[in-house]
Amino acid sequence: MFDDLNDLYQQVILDHSRSPRNFRELEGANCTAQGHNPLCGDNVTLYLIMEGDTIREISFQGSGCAISKASASILTESLKGRSKQEAEALFARVHDMVTTGKGGSEMGKLAVFAGVYKFPARVKCAILPWHAVLSAIEGRSEPVSTES
Amino acid sequence: MSEAHAGPEKTNPPAVGSEALRRDFPILDQIVNRNPLIYLDNAATTQKPRVVIDALRNYYERDNANVHRGVHELSNRSSAAYERGRERAARFIHAKRSSEVIFTRGTTESINLVAQAWGTAHVKQGDTILLTDMEHHSNIVPWQLLAERVGARMAYLPVADDRGLLDLNQLDQKLTSDVRVFAFTHVSNSLGTVNPAREFCRRARARGITTVVDAAQSIGHGPIDVQELDCDFLAFSGHKMCGPTGIGGLYGRHELLEATPPYQGGGDMIATVGFEKSTWNQLPHKFEAGTPNIAGVVGLHAAMDYLDAIGRSNIARYDHELGAHAYEELSRLKGIRLFGPHIGRAGLVSFLLNDVHAHDLVTVADQRGIALRGGHHCNQPLMNKLGVVSTARASFYFYNTHQEIERLIEVLREIQKFFDR
Numbered sequence: 001m002f003d004d005l006n007d008l009y010q011q012v013i014l015d016h017s018r019s020p021r022n023f024r025e026l027e028g029a030n031c032t033a034q035g036h037n038p039l040c041g042d043n044v045t046l047y048l049i050m051e052g053d054t055i056r057e058i059s060f061q062g063s064g065c066a067i068s069k070a071s072a073s074i075l076t077e078s079l080k081g082r083s084k085q086e087a088e089a090l091f092a093r094v095h096d097m098v099t100t101g102k103g104g105s106e107m108g109k110l111a112v113f114a115g116v117y118k119f120p121a122r123v124k125c126a127i128l129p130w131h132a133v134l135s136a137i138e139g140r141s142e143p144v145s146t147e148s
Numbered sequence: 149m150s151e152a153h154a155g156p157e158k159t160n161p162p163a164v165g166s167e168a169l170r171r172d173f174p175i176l177d178q179i180v181n182r183n184p185l186i187y188l189d190n191a192a193t194t195q196k197p198r199v200v201i202d203a204l205r206n207y208y209e210r211d212n213a214n215v216h217r218g219v220h221e222l223s224n225r226s227s228a229a230y231e232r233g234r235e236r237a238a239r240f241i242h243a244k245r246s247s248e249v250i251f252t253r254g255t256t257e258s259i260n261l262v263a264q265a266w267g268t269a270h271v272k273q274g275d276t277i278l279l280t281d282m283e284h285h286s287n288i289v290p291w292q293l294l295a296e297r298v299g300a301r302m303a304y305l306p307v308a309d310d311r312g313l314l315d316l317n318q319l320d321q322k323l324t325s326d327v328r329v330f331a332f333t334h335v336s337n338s339l340g341t342v343n344p345a346r347e348f349c350r351r352a353r354a355r356g357i358t359t360v361v362d363a364a365q366s367i368g369h370g371p372i373d374v375q376e377l378d379c380d381f382l383a384f385s386g387h388k389m390c391g392p393t394g395i396g397g398l399y400g401r402h403e404l405l406e407a408t409p410p411y412q413g414g415g416d417m418i419a420t421v422g423f424e425k426s427t428w429n430q431l432p433h434k435f436e437a438g439t440p441n442i443a444g445v446v447g448l449h450a451a452m453d454y455l456d457a458i459g460r461s462n463i464a465r466y467d468h469e470l471g472a473h474a475y476e477e478l479s480r481l482k483g484i485r486l487f488g489p490h491i492g493r494a495g496l497v498s499f500l501l502n503d504v505h506a507h508d509l510v511t512v513a514d515q516r517g518i519a520l521r522g523g524h525h526c527n528q529p530l531m532n533k534l535g536v537v538s539t540a541r542a543s544f545y546f547y548n549t550h551q552e553i554e555r556l557i558e559v560l561r562e563i564q565k566f567f568d569r
């Protein structure tokens with residue numbers, strides 16, 4: 001029906017947006033960050049339990065479109081147990097993928113976001129939770145925004 | 149009322165919604181994402197008829213020069229065109245005199261002018277600034293800045309219920325003796341509510357309270373008569389009424405403008421300048437520092453002529469018809485949530501479909517060539533009150549058609565299925 005849009009709204013994305021994983025406030029979180037899209041009012045809060053440089057637990061809450069919610073949901077699955085350095089490296093690859101459409105084949109589940117690059121207005125939706133989590137693990141306290 | 153002040157009448161102007169009229173708007177005839185463009189984002193900005201585009205081109209090709217200072221021929225032409233535009237704008241809103249029209253960049257700058265220049269001089273510590281729940285950010289933030297500066301407080305006339313009407317019964321209680329100014333939108337950009345502006349102004353005037361009408365959403369959609377409204381200030385944008393972007397106006401009652409200090413300093417707004425002190429030019433030039441948007445005024449003039457040739461009562465009637473049609477069709481969709489009044493609405497509808505986020509809906513509609521708006525519509529406090537983050541909005545103008553609404557409904561049904569996989 002919307003062949004052109006099936007790349008953007010893959011089944012996995014719809015599933016995660018309807019039943020997001022790790023969608024809760026995390027008790028004992030020692031690291032949190034907020035992301036905000038002032039254009040649409042959407043917001044996401046990430047909660048992390050860091051043990052040294054390792055992300056032991058991660059969860060999120062907030063409201064947003066299907067893309068941003070699925071992105072946050074899959075992000076939590078992808079980053080659990082990873083080190084800060086691994087998270088930074090993954091962020092760079094996700095960023096490349098959603099802006100160029102390339103590199104999806106080595107990205108596992110995150111590859112479902114490769115289609116986002118065709119919709120420039122939606123790149124910020126996919127990338128917002130990643131900006132927020134980077135901000136959290138790098139210890140910055142101010143909320144991140146899609147517009148800065 | 150408007151037709152009485154109309155400019156030069158064209159012979160047989162095309163009918164609202166007709167093919168002939170749509171041909172006046174070159175932009176409408178194009179394919180977007182493999183579908184014919186259906187432009188339903190008119191509350192954000194309207195499209196421009198060829199006469200407006202031609203007026204801008206002719207101005208730059210033949211008459212361009214700075215105004216009010218040159219003694220050469222082109223400057224004479226430019227100055228005359230600029231001041232003719234002011235007289236036209238005064239006629240368009242039925243101001244008593246053309247010096248009551250100040251040209252600005254648009255509604256936002258107009259409101260900032262009132263809040264900063266008039267407000268700083270007349271709103272004192274402990275005074276109250278009354279707004280309503282349904283104001284655009286541009287009619288909230290300038291007042292908050294003023295309130296902070298002078299130590300005034302903010303108050304809001306609430307939206308009474310989920311039909312999106314303001315609570316008229318509460319107005320008298322809100323119009324207390326400490327209220328210095330009541331600023332409100334004529335038509336809500338997110339709910340489509342048409343506020344009883346004349347009644348608001350009447351009640352405020354009875355208590356000596358200054359009124360500011362945000363006419364951004366009403367100026368191009370029907371007759372506007374500032375004397376009938378009996379408002380003190382009225383702000384509008386050219387680009388929401390077929391004119392160019394970057395030009396708009398502020399109407400102010402003569403006595404109030406006279407009692408208002410300048411807004412910005414610069415050329416054209418002065419009478420004399422000394423090293424220590426300057427004196428101000430007369431109205432309206434006191435409020436127009438620097439080289440103005442001359443081409444914008446020329447384009448706005450053409451837009452006003454065009455709207456009056458089509459007939460602003462015709463536009464108003466058709467707008468309401470499209471709004472009512474869309475509301476009725478949308479209300480039949482399962483899982484729809486509609487915002488704003490049932491009846492008497494302006495030509496726009498705000499809605500949510502099932503649990504589909506407005507941005508997702510708008511992205512998919514765009515793939516069918518339909519331009520909608522999704523977001524908080526610069527109404528965050530209202531959205532919070534409605535318990536939503538954002539809505540999708542379809543807003544109409546007199547070049548839209550009933551067939552386009554049918555197509556919108558068809559696409560919304562597709563979208564429901566698409567997200568229900």
